[in-house]
Amino acid sequence: MTASFPIRFQDLEQQAQDRLEPKVFGYIQSGGGREETLRTNETSFEKWQLVPRFGADVSTVSLDKKIHGETIQSPILLAPVGMQALANVNGEKASVSAAHKFGMPFMASTVSSYSLEDIAEACPDAERWFQLYYPNDEALAKSFVQRAEKAGYKAIVVTIDMATLGHREKDLTNKYSPFRLGKGMSNYTNDPIFQSYLRGYSQEDVLAEMQKVFFKPDLNWQHIQQLRKATSLPIYIKGVLHPDDTEKAVELGIDGIVVSNHGGRQLDRCIASIDALPLIKARVQDQLTILLDSGIRSGPDIVTALALGADAVLLGRPFVYGLAISGQSGVENVLENITNDLTKTLQLMGINDVNQVDHTFIRRMSTPEGT
Numbered sequence: 286m287t288a289s290f291p292i293r294f295q296d297l298e299q300q301a302q303d304r305l306e307p308k309v310f311g312y313i314q315s316g317g318g319r320e321e322t323l324r325t326n327e328t329s330f331e332k333w334q335l336v337p338r339f340g341a342d343v344s345t346v347s348l349d350k351k352i353h354g355e356t357i358q359s360p361i362l363l364a365p366v367g368m369q370a371l372a373n374v375n376g377e378k379a380s381v382s383a384a385h386k387f388g389m390p391f392m393a394s395t396v397s398s399y400s401l402e403d404i405a406e407a408c409p410d411a412e413r414w415f416q417l418y419y420p421n422d423e424a425l426a427k428s429f430v431q432r433a434e435k436a437g438y439k440a441i442v443v444t445i446d447m448a449t450l451g452h453r454e455k456d457l458t459n460k461y462s463p464f465r466l467g468k469g470m471s472n473y474t475n476d477p478i479f480q481s482y483l484r485g486y487s488q489e490d491v492l493a494e495m496q497k498v499f500f501k502p503d504l505n506w507q508h509i510q511q512l513r514k515a516t517s518l519p520i521y522i523k524g525v526l527h528p529d530d531t532e533k534a535v536e537l538g539i540d541g542i543v544v545s546n547h548g549g550r551q552l553d554r555c556i557a558s559i560d561a562l563p564l565i566k567a568r569v570q571d572q573l574t575i576l577l578d579s580g581i582r583s584g585p586d587i588v589t590a591l592a593l594g595a596d597a598v599l600l601g602r603p604f605v606y607g608l609a610i611s612g613q614s615g616v617e618n619v620l621e622n623i624t625n626d627l628t629k630t631l632q633l634m635g636i637n638d639v640n641q642v643d644h645t646f647i648r649r650m651s652t653p654e655g656t
């Protein structure tokens with residue numbers, strides 16, 4: 286590890302900013318609207334307090350978690366982040382390799398810089414999941430899923446919070462849209478169905494077709510139901526915040542959800558994931574796997590999520606900043622730091638197996654009004 290690699294999240298963000306073009310950094314860092322959700326994501330964790338216990342032998346700590354039958358080495362997964370070549374030329378190929386070193390699943394985005402096949406080839410043994418932006422075309426949706434199955438992806442994660450792109454004031458001010466610059470299209474341009482729709486192969490032709498198929502504002506539960514029938518892979522729904530939606534997912538035989546507000550990039554003034562979690566857990570208990578993201582920055586954040594009912598968490602911006610600072614080794618640094626923080630947090634709480642974390646280790650801070 287290089288001596289100067291940042292430990293604190295603020296320093297990580299600052300060094301990434303120093304290395305990236307302002308517009309690119311702005312795109313990665315910013316949130317939707319006035320960034321209320323982005324701010325809430327971090328501050329909401331502070332409403333909770335951990336309650337340690339004494340007496341367990343914490344000389345070693347197990348971080349192993351079982352998720353749909355597979356053991357992962359830590360309750361941390363790498364969130365699907367599109368267009369990672371914006372941060373480092375090796376993009377997803379670097380981050381999937383770093384994730385594999387830590388036994389953490391890597392979620393490849395539909396709008397990745399490298400195609401899902403190239404990412405698989407870069408690190409065939411990594412536990413890889415495929416995140417699906419359900420395209421506005423059934424044949425293309427089917428093709429994406431089949432390609433992911435064939436390339437050895439272990440689960441499909443359907444993101445449901447992208448009916449339209451969030452109103453991102455920073456990007457609008459900077460007039461910056463990686464999408465319109467033609468980034469993140471490898472999964473499309475390498476797809477036989479997408480290719481069959483193209484009028485020609487110029488950048489303009491590809492962009493025009495992309496505009497037609499990317500957003501699906503009429504996405505609904507019937508599509509999820511069809512998808513359930515179309516694949517035997519576990520299906521996760523990412524972007525769930527309402528207990529009713531969670532219950533619906535259970536009814537349709539969905540394997541898991543990601544409680545997420547997309548890192549504050551979509552709906553502004555949105556509930557924080559960590560605040561949505563208790564009601565969701567109370568409604569469905571253990572009927573499906575519950576993952577959570579948006580604002581996870583530290584070991585205590587992870588333990589808070591687990592104590593409130595999550596099975597594991599996803600990291601977004603922190604690993605992308607590591608990637609921007611020094612490619613694969615930067616991602617490894619970030620993963621190592623957060624793993625160390627998590628391990629120490631558990632030791633200091635008197636816990637030697639992460640599976641022991643439950644609601645008895647947490648309490649909500651009382652407010653002056655006593656709520």
Ligand SMILES: Cc1cc2nc3c(=O)[nH]c(=O)nc-3n(C[C@H](O)[C@H](O)[C@H](O)COP(=O)(O)O)c2cc1C
Binds near residue numbers: 364444549581601
């Ligand atoms: C630059 C960037 C690109 C993203 N691209 C995607 C994407 O393609 N698909 C998706 O489901 N989520 C995407 N997300 C959201 C992440 O998966 C995740 O929900 C979020 O980053 C978690 O919050 P955090 O950054 O506070 O950890 C993206 C996030 C960022 C920062």
Ligand SMILES: O=C(O)C(=O)c1ccccc1
Binds near residue numbers: 367450550
């Ligand atoms: O920026 C994002 O959060 C994101 O998920 C995305 C995906 C495709 C196009 C533009 C943005």
